[in-house]
Structures are given as structure tokens and as C-alpha cells.
Amino acid sequence: MSSVSIRKVQKDYGAVPIIRGVDVEIDDGEFVILVGPSGCGKSTLLRMIAGLEDISGGEIRIGERVVNDLEPKERDIAMVFQSYALYPHMTVEQNMAFSLKMGGAKKSEIDPKVARAAKILSLEPLLGRLPKELSGGQRQRVAMGRAIVRDPKVFLFDEPLSNLDAKLRVQMRTEIKALHQRLGTTIVYVTHDQVEAMTMADKIVVLHDGVVEQVGAPLDLYDRPANLFVAGFIGSPAMNLLKGKVEREGFVVDGSGGLTLPFRNAPAAAPGLPAVYGIRPEHFVLDDAGFPITVEVVEPTGSETQVMAQIGGQAICAVFRERITAGPGEIIHIAAESEHAHLFDAATEQRIN
Known part of the structure; x- marks a missing residue:
């Protein structure tokens, strides 16, 4: 050795x-x-x-x-x-x-x-x-x-x-x-x-x-x-990466009409900073009080169900342990787990939280 x-x-x-x-x-x-x-x-x-x-x-x-x-x-x-x-x-x-x-x-x-x-x-x-x-x-x-x-x-x-x-x-x-x-x-x-x-x-x-x-x-x-x-690169399915801006109340997704996603450990003096919000597919949860998404594709794998949709014209993938019966064009409500959210500077592409 x-x-x-x-x-x-x-x-x-x-x-x-x-x-x-x-x-x-x-x-x-x-x-x-x-x-x-x-x-x-x-x-x-x-x-x-x-x-x-x-x-x-x-x-x-x-x-x-x-x-x-x-x-x-x-x-x-x-x-x-x-x-x-x-x-x-x-x-x-x-x-x-x-x-x-x-x-x-x-x-x-x-x-x-x-x-x-x-x-x-x-x-x-x-x-x-x-x-x-x-x-x-x-x-x-x-x-x-x-x-x-x-x-x-x-x-x-x-x-x-x-x-x-x-x-x-x-x-x-x-x-x-x-x-x-x-x-x-x-x-x-x-x-x-x-x-x-x-x-x-x-x-x-x-x-x-x-x-x-x-x-x-x-x-x-x-x-x-x-x-x-x-x-x-690391993770399969890949992490969702959404473009937008960091604001005091959360991350505002571009093109979404003001949809705000939660995060923790915000960088100092960040409000208004163009950034990318990263969230892994398994860190979305079904939540009746969450935001609506329109289902595009549902892929059951047996133990999990992958749901493809869009937020503000940006593609996302969500993975649930539950069986999802919704079909293409139907609406389900989901939420992002803030403790698992990642923020990256849009210019440098480096992690900022």
C-alpha cells in the first residue's frame, strides 16, 4: 500500500x-x-x-x-x-x-x-x-x-x-x-x-x-x-437549479409571477442578488398549502414516483415516496424543504449559503 x-x-x-x-x-x-x-x-x-x-x-x-x-x-x-x-x-x-x-x-x-x-x-x-x-x-x-x-x-x-x-x-x-x-x-x-x-x-x-x-x-x-x-453533476436525478433573485422574504423564481421559495443561512447584504436556487428532487414534499405545479410527466419506478413539471418556464423534477395518480396537465401542490435549499451566485457560480 x-x-x-x-x-x-x-x-x-x-x-x-x-x-x-x-x-x-x-x-x-x-x-x-x-x-x-x-x-x-x-x-x-x-x-x-x-x-x-x-x-x-x-x-x-x-x-x-x-x-x-x-x-x-x-x-x-x-x-x-x-x-x-x-x-x-x-x-x-x-x-x-x-x-x-x-x-x-x-x-x-x-x-x-x-x-x-x-x-x-x-x-x-x-x-x-x-x-x-x-x-x-x-x-x-x-x-x-x-x-x-x-x-x-x-x-x-x-x-x-x-x-x-x-x-x-x-x-x-x-x-x-x-x-x-x-x-x-x-x-x-x-x-x-x-x-x-x-x-x-x-x-x-x-x-x-x-x-x-x-x-x-x-x-x-x-x-x-x-x-x-x-x-x-452529483446526484441522480440531478439537483433542480432555478434562476431568480435573493430577497429578504426568500428566493423569487424568475418568470414565476413572484413565487418565493424558502432557504436558510442567507448571505449578508444579499437582497436583489441574481442567484440560482438548488433543491434536490427528494426535497420537494406534497403539501396542500404549497405552491401549484402543472404535471407534465409522471414516472413511477416502484419505490418512488418522479414528477416532471415547470416553475416559471424552468423545468423541475420532484421525487416522492408516495404513489402519484395525477396525469399530464393536472395540478398538484408541493413545497420545498428550506433546510435543504442551496444558493449559488449567478455570476461566479459559487455557493453562497
């Missing part, structure tokens, strides 16, 4: 900056997920940690060593790719043993390590099979097993679940999290799926256009997003 320190790291392709002075500290044994939309630089950052990409500036440390100029094989890391990258002509056992064999390890050393990894990942019945005889989830477990046998200081995962179907992704999330708890190894994991990030990580790093927007525990990011980007 080892810590990873990323300090003022930059990556340019010609005159185009991809990573813009990123600082991230990853503790020994921590499960850290780099998350963000496509093109934000998360995979590039992971490849720089692995040594597969040169850095244009800054410093990367694994443990006490600066690894900027070290070859990948000298960094004591293991990487699991999206594509599995298994050798098709080798059995599961041979795939898992290959890196150790190439490193000059003896069979008496290799066999116990392969057996241990196979037991951890429930691959023992599959050791004699070829990759073509495995399911997608089994192939991914083999790829993880190949990394485990090396006993690296750091595991790097580059969107390992994106090729799997939805049900298998849920299962593999659980398996990877359980693997981390069992091994206690430092993991840096890249995904564009914020649900994956929320359910698996000890710490999330949100990247956008090569810049770190916020770093924190999953629920810290969910409950206290630092800016509009994080507010809109």
Missing part, C-alpha cells in the same frame, strides 16, 4: 491544456474516484499516474518517490482497463500468472499468489478456461486477479465497468468495494458514472475541463456542493 500525491500537475497537447494544475492527495489505503464528464481529463490524469502519459508540469509521488520520470513497470502499480486486455490463447490461470512469470518469479512463488487471488475473486472453478468461455463479469474479475497477484502499492482502474450491462455493473461495484475492504490497498478509479462514484468511493475528486471542482466524501459533495457544476 502507498499514498499518492499529485501536486500542480499539468498536461498539454501542443498548445491545448488538458490538465490545469491539479492538486490531489490520496492517503494510504484510500479508495479515490476521479469523476467528471467525457473529456474532463480524468483518464489522462490516471494514465499520468501510471506512467503511460508524460506530464507537462508538476509532480507525482507514489509513497515517498517522485515518479515523474519512472517507467510504468518501475512504479509498482497495477492497472485494470475497460477492455480487460486478456490474452485470448491463455487460460485464466495463465493470464493471472503471466506478469509474474515475465518478471522472473518461480512457479513455487507464482502458484500461491494465483490461488489466493482466485479464491478472493471466486475464480477457482474457472482457472482452466479461456477468456472466450467467460462472461463479461468473469473476464473483469480475471483482469482484477491479474492485478492482485502482483501485490502492487496502488491499483488503477480506468472505467472498468462501462462495457457491462446495468445489472452486472451493480454486482461488480459491490465486488470491487468488497475487494478493497479485504485488501486495504490504495485504489484510484476513473468513471463518468456519478452513481458509481457515490456508492464506491471513500473520496471523490470532481474534474471539469482539467480543473478540480471539489474534493470530498460522497455525502459531503451531495449535501454541500461547492459550485453549480458539482451541484448539477
